[in-house]
Amino acid sequence: MIILFMQSELFSSEHLVTQATTPGMTLQNAKSIKYAVDGECYARQGSMVAFRGNLQFEKQGQGVGKFLKRAVTGEGLALMAVRGQGEVWFAHEAQNCFVVDLAPGDSITLNGRNILCFDPTLSYEIKVVKGAGMTGGGLFNSVFTGHGRLGVMCEGNPIVIPVSPQMPVFVDTDAVVGWSASLATSLHRSQSVGSMIRGGSGEAVQLRLDGEGFVIVRPSEAKPATASNG
Numbered sequence: 001m002i003i004l005f006m007q008s009e010l011f012s013s014e015h016l017v018t019q020a021t022t023p024g025m026t027l028q029n030a031k032s033i034k035y036a037v038d039g040e041c042y043a044r045q046g047s048m049v050a051f052r053g054n055l056q057f058e059k060q061g062q063g064v065g066k067f068l069k070r071a072v073t074g075e076g077l078a079l080m081a082v083r084g085q086g087e088v089w090f091a092h093e094a095q096n097c098f099v100v101d102l103a104p105g106d107s108i109t110l111n112g113r114n115i116l117c118f119d120p121t122l123s124y125e126i127k128v129v130k131g132a133g134m135t136g137g138g139l140f141n142s143v144f145t146g147h148g149r150l151g152v153m154c155e156g157n158p159i160v161i162p163v164s165p166q167m168p169v170f171v172d173t174d175a176v177v178g179w180s181a182s183l184a185t186s187l188h189r190s191q192s193v194g195s196m197i198r199g200g201s202g203e204a205v206q207l208r209l210d211g212e213g214f215v216i217v218r219p220s221e222a223k224p225a226t227a228s229n230g
Contacts, residue, residue, distance in 0.1 A: 014029075015029070017034075019087075020034065020036035020087055022036065023036045023037065023038040023039075024036060024119070024149060025041070025099055025117060025119070025149050025151055026099065027097060027098075027099055028089055030096055030097065031091055031094050031095065031096065031097060032049065032089050032090065032091035032097060033089070033090045033091070033097050033099065033116060033117060033151045034087060034088070034089050034090075035082070035087070035088050035089075035090065035117060035151075036086075036087050037053070037055060037082055037083070037084060037085060037086055037087070037088060038085055039083070039120070040081055040082060040083040040084075040120050041081075041082050041088075041117060041118070041119060041120060042060070042079050042080070042081055042082070042117060042118055042119075042120060043079070043080055043082060043088075043090050043116060043117035043118075043151075044078060044079065044080070044090075044092065044115060044116055044117070045059060045078045045079060045080045046080075046092075047090045047091065047092050047116055047117065048080075048082075048088055048089070048090060049089050049090065049091045050088070050089045051082075051086055051087060051088035051089065052086055052087050053084065053085055053086015053087055054084045054085050054086055055082055055083065055084040055085070055086040055088060056082070056083050056084055057080050057081070057082055058080060058081045058083065059079075059080050060078075060079040060080055060081055090116050090117045090151065091116075092116060092153055093155075095153040095154060095155050096153060096154050096155075096156065096157065096158070097116060097151060097152070097153050098151070098152045098153070098154070098158075099149055099150070099151055099152075100149065100150045100151075100152055101148075101149055102122060102144065102145070102146060102147060102148055102149070102150060103147060104146075104147045106145070107143060107144065107145045107180075107181035107182070108143070108144050108150070108178055108179075108180065108181055109127075109129075109141045109142070109143050109144075109178050109179050109180070109181045110141060110142050110144065110150075110152065110177065110178035111141055111142075111176065111177055111178060112126070112140075112141070112142055114152055114153055114154060114177045114178060114218075115142060115150070115151070115152065115153075116151035116152065116153045117150075117151040118144065118148065118149065118150045118151060119148030119149050119150070120148075121146055121147055121148035122144050122145070122146040122147075122148040122149075122150060123144070123145055123146050124142045124143060124144045124145075125142070125143050126140050126141070126142050126143075127140065127141065127142075127143050128140055129141055129185050129207070141178070143181050145181075152177070152178070154177055154216070154218045155218050155220055156218050156219040156220055157219060158177060158216050158217070158218060158219075159216070159217045159218070159219060160214055160215075160216050161214065161215050161216075161217070162213075162214055163179070163180070163183055163209050163210070163211060163212065163213050163214060163215055164212060165210070165211065165212060168208055168209060168210045169208075169209050169215050170188050170206040170207070170208050170209075171206055171207050171209070171215055171217050172206060172207075172217070172221060173205065173206065173207050174221035175217045175218055175219075175220065175221050176207060176215065176216070176217050177216040177217060177218050178215075178216050179209055179213065179214065179215040179216065180211070180212075180213025180214055180215075182211055182212070182213055183209045183210060183211040183212075183213045183215070184209070184210045184211050185207055185208065185209055185210075186207075186208045186210070187205055187206070187207065187208065188205070188206045188207070188208040189205055
């Protein structure tokens with residue numbers, strides 16, 4: 001059957017969905033990811049915007065340790081499993097989406113708010129950012145390892161900064177998206193005590209990253225967390 005669309009740029013090939021030929025995730029466009037499911041995948045709760053086929057969505061529980069970390073930080077990675085055969089589209093607040101390929105031996109640390117979906121062949125663990133303690137928002141990030149694809153999102157266009165032993169990078173803890181898991185982290189205070197007493201600049205503490213790798217930041221600071229039932 002031939003489907004005829006009305007005359008409009010809305011129905012151009014740029015926006016029109018095509019049938020997936022292989023399982024896995026691909027960019028649908030700059031703001032969404034399509035996942036052709038043949039078995040299962042994982043995604044942040046509430047990120048499904050459309051699907052077709054025989055798919056079921058199941059909220060994933062978290063272990064006690066992960067639950068406590070999420071409650072303390074107001075962040076975390078609330079997941080759902082998507083199982084069956086079909087196609088599903090993920091997006092969140094029209095944020096920019098990217099697909100990251102991890103090879104065996106690769107690892108990346110990401111803020112939970114920037115994770116959209118990932119292959120079941122990847123594993124993740126929520127860890128305390130070393131050197132950050134409970135300051136700077138009490139940083140708990142998700143470390144991904146394994147072989148597979150990971151859907152990442154960013155509010156605005158990301159800034160990717162190389163890190164080298166000769167040139168550490170300092171980032172705002174509210175703007176950081178993720179970094180190479182091999183990098184060493186610590187807190188850095190950029191204001192003197194006198195400046196802080198006088199009111200400061202609002203940029204008193206940063207996350208310092210040392211080693212060889214990269215760090216990703218977004219061109220805005222995090223918005224205050226809101227209560228969620230997810």
